[in-house]
Amino acid sequence: MGLSGWLMRWASVRPLVVTGVYGTRTRLLVEAEMARRGWAVALSPGEANLVVVCGVPGEGLAQAIRVVWEEVAGPRALVELLSDATPDVVVAALDGAVVALADEPGQRRAAAEREPPSWPMDHGMDHGGMGHGGHEHHMGSPGGVAMADRGPDRDGLKLDRLHVPLGPVLADWPSGLVVETVLQGDVIQQATVHVVGGVAGGVSFWDEPWVAALEGRPVTRGEAERRRAASHLDSIGRLLAVAGWPSAAMEARWLRDRTLAGESRADLSRDHARFARRVRRSKILAWMLRGVGTSAGPGASPEEDVLSRLRRWLDRTGDAMSALDDTTPLVGDDGPRGPVGERPSAAALAVLPRLLDGAELAAARLIVAGLDPDLDQLAQEPLHAV
Amino acid sequence: MSVAFWALAVLAVAAGVTVFVVDSMARATFALLASLLAVGGTFLLIDLRYLGVLIVLMMVMEMMIMAVFMIMYMMNPAGLMPMKMVHNNRVAAIIAGTVFVLLAAGTLFTPWPAAKERPGGDPTHALGLSIMGPKMLVMMVIGVAILATMISTVVLATHKGRYDR
Amino acid sequence: MPSEVLGLAAALAALVWGAAALDARLGASPQSRLVGGGVARPWREAARLLVQQRRRTLLPDVLLTRIGVLTLLLAPVLAATVLPLGGAPVADLDVGVVWFNAMEVCVWAALWLIGWGANSVYPLIGAYRYVAQGLAYELPHMFALITVAVGAGSLRMTDIVQAQHGLWYAVRMPVAFLVYLVSALAMAFWGPMGQPLGRDLAGGVPAELSGADRLLFLAGRYAVLVVVAAAAVPLFLGGGAGPLLPAWAWTLVKTVAVLVLLVVARHRLPAVRMDRFMGFSWLVLIPLTLAQLLVVGIVVLP
Numbered sequence: 001m002g003l004s005g006w007l008m009r010w011a012s013v014r015p016l017v018v019t020g021v022y023g024t025r026t027r028l029l030v031e032a033e034m035a036r037r038g039w040a041v042a043l044s045p046g047e048a049n050l051v052v053v054c055g056v057p058g059e060g061l062a063q064a065i066r067v068v069w070e071e072v073a074g075p076r077a078l079v080e081l082l083s084d085a086t087p088d089v090v091v092a093a094l095d096g097a098v099v100a101l102a103d104e105p106g107q108r109r110a111a112a113e114r115e116p117p118s119w120p121m122d123h124g125m126d127h128g129g130m131g132h133g134g135h136e137h138h139m140g141s142p143g144g145v146a147m148a149d150r151g152p153d154r155d156g157l158k159l160d161r162l163h164v165p166l167g168p169v170l171a172d173w174p175s176g177l178v179v180e181t182v183l184q185g186d187v188i189q190q191a192t193v194h195v196v197g198g199v200a201g202g203v204s205f206w207d208e209p210w211v212a213a214l215e216g217r218p219v220t221r222g223e224a225e226r227r228r229a230a231s232h233l234d235s236i237g238r239l240l241a242v243a244g245w246p247s248a249a250m251e252a253r254w255l256r257d258r259t260l261a262g263e264s265r266a267d268l269s270r271d272h273a274r275f276a277r278r279v280r281r282s283k284i285l286a287w288m289l290r291g292v293g294t295s296a297g298p299g300a301s302p303e304e305d306v307l308s309r310l311r312r313w314l315d316r317t318g319d320a321m322s323a324l325d326d327t328t329p330l331v332g333d334d335g336p337r338g339p340v341g342e343r344p345s346a347a348a349l350a351v352l353p354r355l356l357d358g359a360e361l362a363a364a365r366l367i368v369a370g371l372d373p374d375l376d377q378l379a380q381e382p383l384h385a386v
Numbered sequence: 387m388s389v390a391f392w393a394l395a396v397l398a399v400a401a402g403v404t405v406f407v408v409d410s411m412a413r414a415t416f417a418l419l420a421s422l423l424a425v426g427g428t429f430l431l432i433d434l435r436y437l438g439v440l441i442v443l444m445m446v447m448e449m450m451i452m453a454v455f456m457i458m459y460m461m462n463p464a465g466l467m468p469m470k471m472v473h474n475n476r477v478a479a480i481i482a483g484t485v486f487v488l489l490a491a492g493t494l495f496t497p498w499p500a501a502k503e504r505p506g507g508d509p510t511h512a513l514g515l516s517i518m519g520p521k522m523l524v525m526m527v528i529g530v531a532i533l534a535t536m537i538s539t540v541v542l543a544t545h546k547g548r549y550d551r
Numbered sequence: 552m553p554s555e556v557l558g559l560a561a562a563l564a565a566l567v568w569g570a571a572a573l574d575a576r577l578g579a580s581p582q583s584r585l586v587g588g589g590v591a592r593p594w595r596e597a598a599r600l601l602v603q604q605r606r607r608t609l610l611p612d613v614l615l616t617r618i619g620v621l622t623l624l625l626a627p628v629l630a631a632t633v634l635p636l637g638g639a640p641v642a643d644l645d646v647g648v649v650w651f652n653a654m655e656v657c658v659w660a661a662l663w664l665i666g667w668g669a670n671s672v673y674p675l676i677g678a679y680r681y682v683a684q685g686l687a688y689e690l691p692h693m694f695a696l697i698t699v700a701v702g703a704g705s706l707r708m709t710d711i712v713q714a715q716h717g718l719w720y721a722v723r724m725p726v727a728f729l730v731y732l733v734s735a736l737a738m739a740f741w742g743p744m745g746q747p748l749g750r751d752l753a754g755g756v757p758a759e760l761s762g763a764d765r766l767l768f769l770a771g772r773y774a775v776l777v778v779v780a781a782a783a784v785p786l787f788l789g790g791g792a793g794p795l796l797p798a799w800a801w802t803l804v805k806t807v808a809v810l811v812l813l814v815v816a817r818h819r820l821p822a823v824r825m826d827r828f829m830g831f832s833w834l835v836l837i838p839l840t841l842a843q844l845l846v847v848g849i850v851v852l853p
Contacts, residue, residue, distance in 0.1 A: 004601075004602050007598040007599075007601055007602045008598075008602050010594070010595055010598045011595055011596075011598040011599035011602060012592060012595035012596050012598070012599045013599075014599070035580035035581075035582050035583065036580070036582045036583060037583060038579050038580055038582075038583025038584075038592075040578070040592075043750055043753045043754035043758065044673070044753040044754045044758040044759070046606060046754070046757070046758055046759045046760055046761045046765070047754055047757075047758070047761070047765070049599060049603065071606065073603050073604040073605065073606040073761040073762060074603070074604050075602060075603065075604075111604065162672070164672050170753060171750060171753055171754075172750055172751070183672075185679065186676045186679060186680070240821070241750050242750060242751045243821055243822060244743070244745065244746060244749055244750060244751070244821055244822020245820075245821035245822065246578065246750065246818075247577070247578065247817075247818040247819070248821070250578075250580055250581070251581075254580065254581050254582070282820075282821055284743065284820055284821050284823060285821040287827060288821065288822070288823065288824055288827060360824075360826055361676060361751070361752070362746065362749065362751050362752075362824050362826075363824075363826075365751035366751075410612065412612065412615055412664075412667050412668075413612070413614075413615065416615065416618070416660075416664070419660070435644065435645060435646045436645075436646045436649060436706070439644075439646050439649045439650050439653050440649060440653075442653045442657075443649060443652055443653035443656055446653070446656045446657055446659065446660050447656050447659070447685075447689070449660065450656075450659045450660060450663060450682050450685065451682075451686070453663050453667075453678075453682060454679070454682050454683070454686075508645075537690075537833065537837065540833070541833060541834065
């Protein structure tokens with residue numbers, strides 16, 4: 001017992017973070033605390049030993065989380081945090097997870113009680129595709145799961161195609177978004193988009209200052225610009241992570257956390273300028289992002305590629321940072337993703353299937369990250385200016 | 387030495403048989419690879435190190451290119467769906483039997499020259515000279531030409547490529 | 552002979568840990584770096600994986616996965632046997648360069664087997680990406696190796712080291728050296744060439760591995776990185792040649808230098824996707840390496 005107990009105490013923690021509806025604020029607290037502790041995030045359930053759920057997941061997402069939790073090998077821990085968790089609550093919850101992970105008798109009991117995975121081995125035809133969500137991306141089986149069917153390929157061949165859902169739980173992905181794809185090799189032949197589990201009635205964390213101003217509460221422009229800068233940095237971090245540049249993504253997220261923590265304008269502007277220069281100068285990044293996400297279809301309006309979106313985010317973050325000390329009251333409703341009342345994220349999701357058609361999987365991930373829809377905007381009730 | 391030879395020979399044949407017995411594309415491919423690696427091993431035994439290692443290198447790459455097609459044409463991995471690896475058994479058996487008889491007869495009835503002395507120097511070099519002889523330069527030029535043709539065909543064929551670029 | 556084997560094993564293990572520690576240090580968040588986070592992470596990660604249970608996906612091909620993981624661990628070790636560590640290599644093959652190349656290609660097979668065996672989309676696509684990457688980098692890489700062999704007039708690693716007395720091949724054939732560095736990243740699916748394990752694929756090839764399987768996978772991956780870095784030393788950096796220090800020390804210093812370069816590159820450069828790199832590789836790198844081969848061929852022609 002001695003050795004494994006010692007190893008369990010010494011073991012690193014690899015959290016997989018899932019965000020429910022209106023969980024963004026809690027997610028940011030969790031990510032900041034994880035960065036402070038030096039925990040590297042897990043990219044898949046296979047890599048994780050801790051699952052952190054931020055906010056209350058809707059029904060579809062909760063089901064996906066159950067699948068993910070079943071796929072995490074023990075010793076493991078689960079932390080559920082509400083959308084209004086305070087920093088202290090987050091710290092206490094993560095401390096609790098560390099204790100639970102090192103608790104050898106407890107983990108042994110949990111492992112003994114654990115049921116064998118509930119795969120639909122003998123269920124005949126009732127699997128209903130693969131739409132479990134979560135990481136239920138296993139392929140067809142003779143056990144009754146749908147096999148890949150065949151269809152014409154874009155090169156005029158007839159190839160196998162596979163129905164694979166991307167999301168709702170995936171690293172660096174808007175939690176809750178599901179893109180049902182038809183894949184041939186790694187090329188998406190067809191994509192449909194839906195969002196699992198949303199409860200209406202709240203306000204997106206990123207839109208809060210503008211919504212508050214519309215409702216007549218006093219908000220300074222500086223506060224709103226701070227939120228805008230953090231929002232763009234969050235999107236930039238996600239895009240850079242998907243683009244395979246983790247160190248730059250980490251820098252963006254560090255800047256984001258410092259912005260939200262209320263650091264001074266001078267420090268933030270200086271560090272952001274340095275960061276933006278580094279990202280802009282990367283020729284490889286420009287080479288990889290140029291032309292991704294433009295719609296090539298006939299009659300389609302020319303759309304900007306992921307590279308220009310990234311550059312615009314960098315610009316807007318810089319602009320927002322120079323206005324952090326502005327104490328004039330906030331006017332207008334132009335939030336980080338556009339007018340907050342018009343649900344710009346819904347429009348982004350509407351163009352997504354067309355953009356994804358014919359994209360290679362990596363490009364598809366970049367396209368989604370380049371739009372970075374805020375799913376909390378979708379659940380929002382229509383706004384009425386007061 | 388002869389123990390190693392027989393071990394490799396049995397491995398090569400056994401892995402070759404496995405190709406037709408297993409019910410998964412991936413296993414069949416890698417059984418074939420194992421068989422070919424055993425053949426590469428026999429080359430090492432007769433001091434043809436360059437050819438032996440080259441067989442290992444080329445066969446692994448070849449199987450990986452087959453694997454690309456495997457994923458392209460059929461995306462059900464791990465051999466979930468048991469597949470028969472043999473088709474058209476009668477004709478296949480006849481062809482295989484005929485080829486085997488021909489090759490075996492060739493080996494047995496060719497009047498192989500008796501070795502007068504052990505070849506000096508690098509056996510690979512000696513083998514190359516005795517096979518190619520004076521046509522070595524021609525073959526080397528043709529080799530480069532084939533490579534150039536392959537590269538330019540691929541470049542021309544992938545004008546647009548599989549992906550939107 | 553036993554002392555060389557032990558030396559090789561010890562050097563490999565130490566360098567694997569060193570590379571993992573440096574990578575963890577560079578990859579640690581700025582906040583945790585202030586309090587010294589990072590260096591212990593490889594140990595803590597190993598501890599976690601040692602106590603973690605093994606998991607299974609739906610209908611995996613366990614046999615092929617195991618073969619893949621073992622091959623990933625064995626191939627770099629076997630490749631390292633032809634590398635001179637100062638003195639003679641463990642196995643001084645007269646076809647050392649080809650042997651190294653063959654073992655490196657076995658890594659393709661290893662990754663492909665792991666990706667296929669899990670029966671899961673993301674590992675499979677990761678494996679597919681790695682083979683595509685192989686097709687993109689392998690030809691320029693082979694031409695770079697052939698250039699070295701032509702320059703030295705031998706495929707034996709020790710002869711290649713001997714031939715560099717006076718001037719390193721990194722200076723005499725810079726294009727081949729640069730192409731080798733790019734292909735070193737690609738062989739070890741590392742950093743900018745690490746998309747087979749991409750974040751956009753939920754970790755790619757090893758996404759479904761946990762516990763001991765993942766630990767072996769990571770060890771093998773770092774071993775590949777160390778070995779491709781170490782191979783640059785006899786091929787391009789004059790082997791153990793250098794003033795004052797003994798040959799083994801110079802070999803170690805140069806290996807560490809290349810290794811640090813590769814690890815730092817991971818944190819400086821974004822990922823390269825094969826749908827774009829393939830064209831560059833075939834249209835730019837192959838002609839460049841062929842031109843380099845031609846130049847070297849003309850120079851060494853008696």
